[in-house]
Amino acid sequence: MATVAGVNVAAVKVFARASEPSPKSVSFSHVNNPWRRSACVPIRKICVAAAPDKLTNKVEESIKAAEEACAGDAVSGECAAAWDEVEELSAAASHARDKQKDSDPLETYCKDNPETDECRTYDN
Amino acid sequence: MAVSTVYTVQSLNSTCSISTPSKPFSQKHILFFTTTKRALTRSCRQISCSAEDKTVVIGLAADSGCGKSTFMRRLTSVFGGAAEPPRGGNPDSNTLISDTTTVICLDDYHSLDRTGRKEKGVTALDPKANDFDLMYEQVKALKDGAAVDKPIYNHVSGLLDPPELIKPPKILVIEGLHPMYDERVRHLLDFSIYLDISNEVKFAWKIQRDMAERGHSLESIKASIEARKPDFDAYIDPQKQYADAVIEVLPTQLIPDDNEGKVLRVRLIMKEGVKFFNPVYLFDEGSTIEWIPCGRKLTCSYPGIKFSYGPDTYYGHEVSVLEMDGQFDRLDELIYVESHLSNLSTKFYGEVTQQMLKHSDFPGSNNGTGLFQTIVGLKIRDLFEQIVVSRTAAALEAAKA
Numbered sequence: 457m458a459t460v461a462g463v464n465v466a467a468v469k470v471f472a473r474a475s476e477p478s479p480k481s482v483s484f485s486h487v488n489n490p491w492r493r494s495a496c497v498p499i500r501k502i503c504v505a506a507a508p509d510k511l512t513n514k515v516e517e518s519i520k521a522a523e524e525a526c527a528g529d530a531v532s533g534e535c536a537a538a539w540d541e542v543e544e545l546s547a548a549a550s551h552a553r554d555k556q557k558d559s560d561p562l563e564t565y566c567k568d569n570p571e572t573d574e575c576r577t578y579d580n
Numbered sequence: 581m582a583v584s585t586v587y588t589v590q591s592l593n594s595t596c597s598i599s600t601p602s603k604p605f606s607q608k609h610i611l612f613f614t615t616t617k618r619a620l621t622r623s624c625r626q627i628s629c630s631a632e633d634k635t636v637v638i639g640l641a642a643d644s645g646c647g648k649s650t651f652m653r654r655l656t657s658v659f660g661g662a663a664e665p666p667r668g669g670n671p672d673s674n675t676l677i678s679d680t681t682t683v684i685c686l687d688d689y690h691s692l693d694r695t696g697r698k699e700k701g702v703t704a705l706d707p708k709a710n711d712f713d714l715m716y717e718q719v720k721a722l723k724d725g726a727a728v729d730k731p732i733y734n735h736v737s738g739l740l741d742p743p744e745l746i747k748p749p750k751i752l753v754i755e756g757l758h759p760m761y762d763e764r765v766r767h768l769l770d771f772s773i774y775l776d777i778s779n780e781v782k783f784a785w786k787i788q789r790d791m792a793e794r795g796h797s798l799e800s801i802k803a804s805i806e807a808r809k810p811d812f813d814a815y816i817d818p819q820k821q822y823a824d825a826v827i828e829v830l831p832t833q834l835i836p837d838d839n840e841g842k843v844l845r846v847r848l849i850m851k852e853g854v855k856f857f858n859p860v861y862l863f864d865e866g867s868t869i870e871w872i873p874c875g876r877k878l879t880c881s882y883p884g885i886k887f888s889y890g891p892d893t894y895y896g897h898e899v900s901v902l903e904m905d906g907q908f909d910r911l912d913e914l915i916y917v918e919s920h921l922s923n924l925s926t927k928f929y930g931e932v933t934q935q936m937l938k939h940s941d942f943p944g945s946n947n948g949t950g951l952f953q954t955i956v957g958l959k960i961r962d963l964f965e966q967i968v969v970s971r972t973a974a975a976l977e978a979a980k981a
Contacts, residue, residue, distance in 0.1 A: 511736065516795030526803070533701025539807035540703035541694060541738075546796065546804075547644050548735040550789045568667070 511549040518542045634971065635723050635752045636964050637768055639759035641819050642775035643812060645786055648755050650942050651775065651953045655753065656681050658935060658957035669744050672734045682749035686756025687733045689715040694738025705757055705811040712762040719768050722748045751964055760819040771857065771963055773956060774823035778830045779805075784841030821895035824854045825959075827952050834883040834905055843883060845905040846948025848955070852891075852898040856966040859900040860923050860955055862889035866900075871920075878916050881909050885917070904948035911937070917951075924955060925962035932958065 522538035529535060566575035642648045656663035656678045663676035663683060674685035691711040692700065702709050718728040729743040760766045760774075777785070783805060790796045820826050825848065832843040850859035862869045868890035874880035885906035892901050902921075908914050911933070918924070918932045926932060935954045936945055944950040 512794055515793055519795045519800050522803070522807075523800070526807070534698070536703050536807045536811060537698050537701050539804040540705070540811075541698065542800070543644055543804050543808060544694075544704065544735060544738075546786075546790050546793060549793055550645075551649070551735075553792075 511545065511552055515542065515545045515549050518545050634725060635748050635750065636770050636967055637719060637723055638751065638753045638960055639765075639769040639772040640753060640755040640775070641757065641759050641773070641816070641823065642755075643757070643777070643782070643816060645789055646775050646777045646782065647944065647949065647953075648775065650944060651773075652676065652683050652753065652755060653942065654935070654939060654950070654953045655957045655960065656683070657939065658954070658961055659751065666744060670732050670734075670741055672736055672741065673732050673744060674735070675730070675732075675744065675746065677749070680749065681751040681753060682746060683753045683755060684730065684746065685733075686710070686715065686754055686758060687735070688731050690733050690740065693733070693740050703808060703811045705808060705815050707758065707761060707815055710758060712758075712765065716762060716764045716768070718746075719752070719754060719765055722746065722752055723768055724748075751960075757816055758819070760822045761815065766822055770967060771825075771854070771960060772823045774820040774826045776820055776826055776828040778828070780831050780839075781829050781841055781844065821897075824851045824857060825849065825956055826894070827949070827956070829949060832883070832905055834886060843905075843907055844944075844947050844949060845903065846952055847901055847903045848948075848952040849892075849894055850900050850902070851894075852900060856963045856970075857959060858923050858925075860902055860921055860959070861900060862887060862902065862921060865922070866891055873913070873916055873920070878913060880906075880913060883907075885913065887917070902952075904951060906947070908946045908951075914951075921955075925958045 518538070518541050522535070522542050525532075525538040526535040562574070566572075569575060640648060640651065642651075652663065656676065659678065659680045661678040661680070663678040663681060665671070665673050666675055666677055674688060676683040687704070689711050690697075690704065690709055692702070692709045697704065697709050700708070704710075714731075718730055721728050725748045727745055727747045730746045731743045732741040733739075734741045754765075754769075759769065760772055766772070783802070786801050786805065787798070790801050791798075828847040828849060830845045830847070831841060832838055832845045834845075835843060848860070850857070852859065859865075862871060869888065871887040871889075872884065873887065874884045883906055885904065885908070887905075888901075888903045890901060892899050894901075908917075914933045914936060915930060918930065921932075924932060932951070932954055935957070936950055939945060939950075942950065944953070
């Protein structure tokens with residue numbers, strides 16, 4: 457239906473704008489080039505590992521920035537906003553750590569591509 | 581015909597969605613067929629479909645790092661199915677979708693992104709950083725059965741991403757810092773919950789969460805909590821007076837001078853007189869009970885378990901409070917406790933225990949937080965089913981009249 461096509465087009469646009477390569481964009485090229493299947497999974501692994509490192513650096517930087525902001529005036533709005541940013545980034549880092557803990561690369565790949573040979577299940 | 585429609589609606593997996601596409605056809609049929617009997621069944625099916633199209637909205641308020649995600653996972657599990665981010669969409673989306681529920685994070689309605697808030701010197705807790713008009717508009721649209729294009733707040737980059745399409749679900753859960761802050765949104769909620777974590781417990785949980793992170797120290801965690809406290813007390817905390825259920829987490833009273841924060845005392849404060857919501861009680865509704873299950877029939881390890889139940893007032897409302905202090909160590913402790921609680925809205929004996937065991941790896945699975953979150957989840961399922969039945973009954977009455 458038109459709505460579904462619209463979402464897909466919008467999704468592709470989002471990936472084009474995103475600064476880091478999203479694992480999902482690999483699945484589009486897979487549909488057109490099925491022999492590239494084996495190349496998809498290692499790329500996906502690298503993408504998943506990158507996020508927490510980037511976030512860890514962001515958390516460190518934000519803590520330093522917050523300490524500087526509050527050195528001047530401990531009750532100002534800037535100080536509160538800076539520590540709020542630290543809190544937000546710490547929460548995001550902890551969620552990313554939890555997601556990474558449960559994700560199994562084969563399971564995540566098979567969720568989106570159940571028809572591929574690696575992911576087929578036989579019930580009889 | 582009318583009776584069979586009622587029965588299909590009662591189950592969560594109803595077949596009404598199949599007949600919905602026939603709505604335009606049924607409209608044509610009403611025009612063509614003038615027999616009253618035929619028109620009645622057609623209009624009944626149409627009206628019962630539209631009664632089911634009206635979404636049930638649940639609000640969940642809590643500060644960051646207080647167990648909202650864990651609660652969401654338990655809640656979606658009670659309804660069946662796992663909630664996942666929308667397929668093929670923005671990977672940093674905060675929305676979770678399962679068969680029956682959609683969970684929307686209210687951070688998506690931030691009007692200022694991270695740089696904007698830094699410039700203005702406001703925290704995310706401040707109402708100035710949130711667009712309540714858009715929140716009200718979209719929650720109302722979803723409740724009335726219309727799809728919306730909801731913005732996405734990317735927590736990694738701190739920017740507002742392009743919107744994603746959200747289709748109206750059977751149950752919509754809005755979770756975040758301000759679900760009950762705006763009065764108009766508050767009136768749209770069919771049920772609301774507030775997770776009230778005391779300062780000592782919050783500090784202990786944040787230490788557990790953040791000490792693994794490079795760059796954090798005890799002082800930075802403490803400074804972060806202190807800096808956010810004024811905004812939290814001014815804008816978030818007052819929402820607890822509007823909640824239908826409050827889960828309050830305090831340090832234990834069973835261990836003197838405990839500062840580890842492992843054993844918790846959890847209170848489930850349930851408002852009386854809420855439509856379709858019957859508070860859980862212990863032994864005798866409306867009386868005051870203190871109960872220590874450990875004894876001859878049940879052996880518990882230190883520090884044991886202590887329950888209490890009684891009526892109380894909370895911010896001027898009549899409430900019933902069920903309290904649990906201590907930890908579960910074994911399966912039979914859990915089933916023993918479950919068999920003595922009443923009004924749990926379980927569909928079979930041992931459902932609470934089964935749900936707790938299914939998620940034994942979640943934090944809080946061995947104490948009151950997991951237990952009360954599971955119980956509230958079952959209560960919400962019961963509330964949903966009662967709302968659907970009452971709407972269908974009202975629609976049938978209107979059709980007959």
